[in-house]
Amino acid sequence: MKKHILSIIVENNAGVLARVSSLFGRRGYNIDSLTVSETHNPGTSNITLTVTGDDAILEQIIKQLEKLLEVISVKHLSDNSALSRELLLIKIRIDTATRAELREISQIYEASIVDLAPTSMMIELTGTTQKIDAFLLNLQSYPILEMCRTGVTALERDSAVK
Amino acid sequence: MQKNGSEIIMEVLLEQGVDTIFGYPGGAVLNIYDALYSYGDRIRHILTAHEQGASHAADGYARATGRTGVVLATSGPGATNLVTGLATAFMDSIPVVAITGNVSTDLLGKDSFQEVFITGITMPITKHNFVVRDVTKLADTLRFAFEIANSGRPGPVLVDIPKDVSAALCDYEPKVPLKKEKTAHVDEEQLKAIADLLNHSKRPVMLYGGGVVASNASASVMQLIKKAKIPSCHTIMGTGVLPYGDPYNLGIIGMHGSVSSSKAVQQADVLLAVGARFSDRVATNAGKFAKDAEIIHIDIDPAEINKNVPIHYSLIGDVKEVFEKLLPMIDERQDESWLEEIRSFRSENEYRPDENCKELKPHRIIRDIYNIFGKDIVMATDVGQHQMWAAQYSRAEEPRNFLTSGGLGTMGYGYGAAIGAACGRPGTKVVHITGDGSFHMNLNELCTSVSNNLPITTVLFNNKALGMVYQWQKSFYNGRFSYTKSNRKTDFVLLAEAFGARGVRCENHEELRAALKEAADYDGPTVIECILSCEERVLPMIPAGLTADEIILE
Numbered sequence: 001m002k003k004h005i006l007s008i009i010v011e012n013n014a015g016v017l018a019r020v021s022s023l024f025g026r027r028g029y030n031i032d033s034l035t036v037s038e039t040h041n042p043g044t045s046n047i048t049l050t051v052t053g054d055d056a057i058l059e060q061i062i063k064q065l066e067k068l069l070e071v072i073s074v075k076h077l078s079d080n081s082a083l084s085r086e087l088l089l090i091k092i093r094i095d096t097a098t099r100a101e102l103r104e105i106s107q108i109y110e111a112s113i114v115d116l117a118p119t120s121m122m123i124e125l126t127g128t129t130q131k132i133d134a135f136l137l138n139l140q141s142y143p144i145l146e147m148c149r150t151g152v153t154a155l156e157r158d159s160a161v162k
Numbered sequence: 163m164q165k166n167g168s169e170i171i172m173e174v175l176l177e178q179g180v181d182t183i184f185g186y187p188g189g190a191v192l193n194i195y196d197a198l199y200s201y202g203d204r205i206r207h208i209l210t211a212h213e214q215g216a217s218h219a220a221d222g223y224a225r226a227t228g229r230t231g232v233v234l235a236t237s238g239p240g241a242t243n244l245v246t247g248l249a250t251a252f253m254d255s256i257p258v259v260a261i262t263g264n265v266s267t268d269l270l271g272k273d274s275f276q277e278v279f280i281t282g283i284t285m286p287i288t289k290h291n292f293v294v295r296d297v298t299k300l301a302d303t304l305r306f307a308f309e310i311a312n313s314g315r316p317g318p319v320l321v322d323i324p325k326d327v328s329a330a331l332c333d334y335e336p337k338v339p340l341k342k343e344k345t346a347h348v349d350e351e352q353l354k355a356i357a358d359l360l361n362h363s364k365r366p367v368m369l370y371g372g373g374v375v376a377s378n379a380s381a382s383v384m385q386l387i388k389k390a391k392i393p394s395c396h397t398i399m400g401t402g403v404l405p406y407g408d409p410y411n412l413g414i415i416g417m418h419g420s421v422s423s424s425k426a427v428q429q430a431d432v433l434l435a436v437g438a439r440f441s442d443r444v445a446t447n448a449g450k451f452a453k454d455a456e457i458i459h460i461d462i463d464p465a466e467i468n469k470n471v472p473i474h475y476s477l478i479g480d481v482k483e484v485f486e487k488l489l490p491m492i493d494e495r496q497d498e499s500w501l502e503e504i505r506s507f508r509s510e511n512e513y514r515p516d517e518n519c520k521e522l523k524p525h526r527i528i529r530d531i532y533n534i535f536g537k538d539i540v541m542a543t544d545v546g547q548h549q550m551w552a553a554q555y556s557r558a559e560e561p562r563n564f565l566t567s568g569g570l571g572t573m574g575y576g577y578g579a580a581i582g583a584a585c586g587r588p589g590t591k592v593v594h595i596t597g598d599g600s601f602h603m604n605l606n607e608l609c610t611s612v613s614n615n616l617p618i619t620t621v622l623f624n625n626k627a628l629g630m631v632y633q634w635q636k637s638f639y640n641g642r643f644s645y646t647k648s649n650r651k652t653d654f655v656l657l658a659e660a661f662g663a664r665g666v667r668c669e670n671h672e673e674l675r676a677a678l679k680e681a682a683d684y685d686g687p688t689v690i691e692c693i694l695s696c697e698e699r700v701l702p703m704i705p706a707g708l709t710a711d712e713i714i715l716e
Contacts, residue, residue, distance in 0.1 A: 019285060026286050056468065063465035069290045069310065 001052050003032065005077040005084055005154050006062070008047040009039065011070040019068055020047060029053065029061050033086075033151030044072060048153045075082075077154050084154035088125045088132045089114075090139065090147040098142060110134045120145060164252060167297045168197035169263065174304040175205060178339055180222065180232050182206045182585050184216035188236025189276060190263030195330040208585055210578070211606040213240050215606040216577025217247020218604070220258050224542050225565045226583035230311050237264045239277030241285065241322075246572055248318045249287040253569025254399060255317040255376060259307050260288075266326040267295050267439070280322050289317035297330035305337065316376055330353040331548045348479050348487055356434075356458050356475050357491035360390055363432035367452075368392045369415060369444075372399030372568065373437015373461055375561040379482035380404075383436065384545070386485055391495040393504045395423035397438050402558035410501075412508065416444040417548045418700050421608040422508040424710035430455040437461060437481050440470040441569065446704045460484050465677060513702045513715050519569065520532045522692050524551035524623065526671060531593055531621060532557040534678040540565065540583040540592045544576035544600030547629035550700040552595045559630045574603030577620070584616040591682065594620040599628040608661035611687040619681040623655055628694035637714075638705070646689075649694070658689035667691045 007095075010016045017036055024031050024131065032050040033046075039046050051061060065074045077084070092102060100123065106113055106123055109131070115122035125135055129152060165173065171194055175183070185207060186245030187195045198207050210216040213235045220231030233253075236243050241262040281291045290310050294300050300323070307319040313693045360366055374383050387394050387410050394404060403410040413420035415427060427433060438444065445451035448471050459466070459473040460481060469474040475485050515525045519676040526649040528551060532539075537557050542565040543549040544627045551567055558564040565583060567575040580589040580594040600703040601622055611618045625628075632646040666677040668690060703714045 013287075015281065018282065022285050059468060061464065064469075067463070067465055 001054055004051050004053065004058050005067070005082060005152055006049045006051065006078055007075040007154055007156070008049065008065060009044050009072040010047055011072065012038075012043055012045045013070055016045070016070045017047070019070065020065070023068065024061075027060070027064060028161055029057065032150075035151045035153045037153065039122045048151070051153050055145050075156060077156055082156050083153045084128055084152050085126055086129050086132050086152050088135070088147065089122060090125075090136075091120055091122045092139065093119060093143040093145055095119075102139075104144065105135075105138050111135065139156040163334055164192070164331050165334040166197070167300050167329050168193040168354050168525065169200075170242065170297070170301050170332070170334050171304065171323070171328070171434045172197050172201040172205060173336065174301050175232065176201075177306045177336060177489060179229070180205065182208065183208055183232040183361025184208045184223070184582065184585075185234030186236065186240060188240045188263065190265060190325050191234060191328070192235035193325060194261070194263060194323075196232065197508055206585075207234075208581065209608065210581070210683055212604070212636040213243035213603075214246055214574070215245045215257070215578040215581070215604055215607040215610065218250065218572075218575050219577075219582035220260070221247060221251045221256050222542055222565050222579025223586040224251070224256050224258055224582070225481050225579070227586040228562060229586070230259055230308055230581060232259050232261070234261045235263075235277065237262060238277075238278050242276055243282040244320075245287065246284060246304040246574075247578070248320065249704040250283055250570045250572045250575055251318040252289070254289045254567065255316050255370060257311040257557040258319065259304075259311050260318060260320040262322045263322060263328065264293070264322050264324045274655045275559075277656070279318065281455070283430065284320050287318070288320050289318040290376065291322065293322045293324070294327055295324065297327050298333070301334060301337075301379060305339065310599065313504065330358045348484055349477060349623060350405060353474060353484075353487055354478050354712060356477065357488060359432055359475065360418050360434065361493045361499065365427045365429055365431045366390065366392045366434060367430035367455070368394040368434045368436065369396065370394065370400045370403055370436040370437030371397035372662070373481050374400055374403050374440060375437075377437065377462070377481040379437075379480075379485055380561050381483055382485035382489060384527075386489050386492060389489065389494055391498060391501050392434065393501060394424050395419065395426065397441070397444050398566060399554050400438065400561075401564040401566075402561040405559035407559045409505070412504070414553055415672070417446055417704050417706070418702065419704075419713070420554075421511055421513050421702055421710075421713060422504060422636055422703065424713060425507060425511075426504050426586045427452050427455070432456050432458065434458045435460070438531065439466050441708065447707055447709045450709045463480055479647060480672055485624075487571065509620075513532055514562050515524055515701075518671060522668065522670060522674065522694055524548070524646060524694070524698060526556045527621065527623070527674065527692055528555040529557075530671060530675055534675060535593060535682050536620075538590065540580075540587060540590055542566070542576045542580040542583055542592060542594050544596040545571045545573045546621040547599045547602055547625075547633065547698070547700050548595050548597045548600075549583075550630075551623075554700075562631060573600040577604050577607045578617075580618045580620075581610055582616075584611070584618050585614070591617070592618045594618055596620060596622050598622065598624045598626060598650070598652070599648075602650070605657070608663050608687060608689070609657065615686045616689045617685050620687070622689060622691045623694050624654065624691050625694040625696040625698065626650070629696060629698070632696055632699070633699050636699075654689055654691040658687075663687040663689055665689045665691070668695070669693050
């Protein structure tokens with residue numbers, strides 16, 4: 001089962017997110033992550049969804065989404081043709097020893113330390129899902145206090161080699 | 163010109179050609195009912211006993227006439243009572259516009275009296291729904307609702323109108339509805355590939371469904387069947403497209419389909435599926451359905467392609483348009499060997515119920531009805547054994563003459579649907595086939611047909627059991643009859659009379675025929691109770707998950 005990124009342009013109406021998520025609930029499709037944001041056009045929003053499923057499920061998801069009246073377009077973004085990014089915020093308990101270690105790990109991943117308190121540190125990282133997963137793997141042994149990820153947002157690139 | 167929201171609703175209904183609506187008044191629709199009072203000479207309102215009945219009536223009206231059914235209900239419980247009716251229409255792709263009142267916009271979201279979030283509740287069972295918070299958007303929203311209900315794959319649309327919006331004043335300009343949008347483009351390459359495949363096929367079979375009815379494509383479908391000499395079977399929703407008894411009509415397919423339909427599909431080299439969706443009641447085992455066939459699927463909804471079974475060739479479009487293009491590309495078939503093979507199989511192996519008995523038998527009840535009422539009746543069924551018997555032995559010769567809840571399987575659908583059909587097709591006799599289980603659910607609507615003197619004859623298969631579940635318990639649950647023998651003492655003759663209808667009880671076919679003759683001559687509602695054994699089973703049967711090889715015949 002593969003992960004797929006779908007970029008959905010929808011009309012910016014009340015309830016449109018409920019319609020999209022209700023469709024996934026009803027048909028039993030799993031949403032791994034979902035982000036909603038404005039686009040350059042005030043009448044439309046962009047929903048970026050990552051879903052797991054085989055090709056048959058993906059085909060159904062796209063077709064069922066296209067049937068929703070407020071869905072303007074559905075694009076399936078492949079790894080090669082799209083740029084995808086996620087943002088991570090993570091708060092870790094620190095002492096004098098771990099503070100330096102965390103700074104070093106952050107430097108390797110080009111993550112930024114965005115808040116520092118005597119006993120905790122907050123780190124921000126933007127990158128692909130894989131990069132964030134790898135970064136988190138390195139933080140496993142530290143006492144994580146809180147964390148959140150935005151979920152994937154993605155755009156098709158025009159320079160993609162087909 | 164200035165009109166209030168309720169008058170605008172009336173005007174848009176008239177624009178759309180609506181002359182009959184079904185509904186039930188209440189607080190949040192008082193303004194709308196006040197407008198109906200003034201528009202009563204142009205819009206007939208049928209008051210039902212319950213909003214559920216009104217929703218089924220709007221659905222039955224739509225199925226029987228091909229026009230959009232309209233139902234009106236108040237907020238809160240009025241709106242929630244529409245839910246089953248909307249889900250029924252949604253599953254069978256029936257164009258219905260539901261108008262609900264709601265509390266005023268300033269009270270929305272405050273758990274006000276009789277407030278529910280009906281657009282949230284009906285989101286997954288409507289094609290689309292709207293809340294109109296601004297009277298200036300009311301007319302266009304309603305127009306759009308009719309357009310959505312009727313375009314592409316039809317379905318129900320709900321428009322929720324808060325009470326202050328139905329009172330507010332605004333300018334109204336009449337608009338003529340746009341012509342129904344048809345398929346923009348049919349894929350010519352696929353069309354050619356499909357024609358080639360059919361022309362070179364040795365054992366083609368057609369499977370058609372409700373899409374043919376929705377697209378009014380029966381004539382084109384029949385022409386193609388005869389030209390290419392394709393034996394054909396249908397889903398319950400396709401009943402009446404080919405007349406019963408037509409040599410190409412193998413009957414319904416699926417769980418209670420004919421033996422010849424199942425065998426033909428199993429042996430087909432090409433299966434042409436048209437306006438059908440391979441539901442689990444048709445493709446009882448999706449993985450083995452038509453396993454030796456190349457499957458062609460023609461449907462207006464792209465999401466149906468590859469949904470339940472893998473499809474080899476597909477065309478998206480309105481069935482009628484696609485068939486008009488396909489027909490000239492199809493060769494006149496000379497070789498009748500496949501047709502002969504199927505016909506001889508049918509005459510030797512088809513399931514035939516017992517004709518030699520004195521007591522009432524389901525297939526003979528249905529036959530008696532058609533013999534006495536003629537073939538031009540509308541038959542509306544409820545759900546259960548009686549529904550399957552009605553479908554198996556239906557003599558309908560036209561689509562829109564057999565109304566049944568195919569997808570959702572809604573017990574209690576039939577009487578409301580019969581009311582809708584009787585209102586939509588005055589002059590046509592309507593026969594409602596029901597069981598004692600289903601009839602108990604919505605028999606309150608007898609009062610509606612009495613008040614409106616509707617010519618509806620109910621034929622009630624009373625086996626004093628919930629027969630279909632009883633049959634499953636007998637076959638698959640070792641005869642553990644859990645709550646299917648109800649020990650109810652309802653006297654249906656007295657009940658009918660209490661409502662002001664005629665009631666007759668029959669225990670044999672002589673009595674039944676006499677009762678049917680009287681009912682056929684009567685222009686009001688009759689209930690004919692037929693006493694049956696609960697041991698009667700619906701056969702043939704392919705149990706869920708199995709194939710035609712495991713068909714049960716006795």
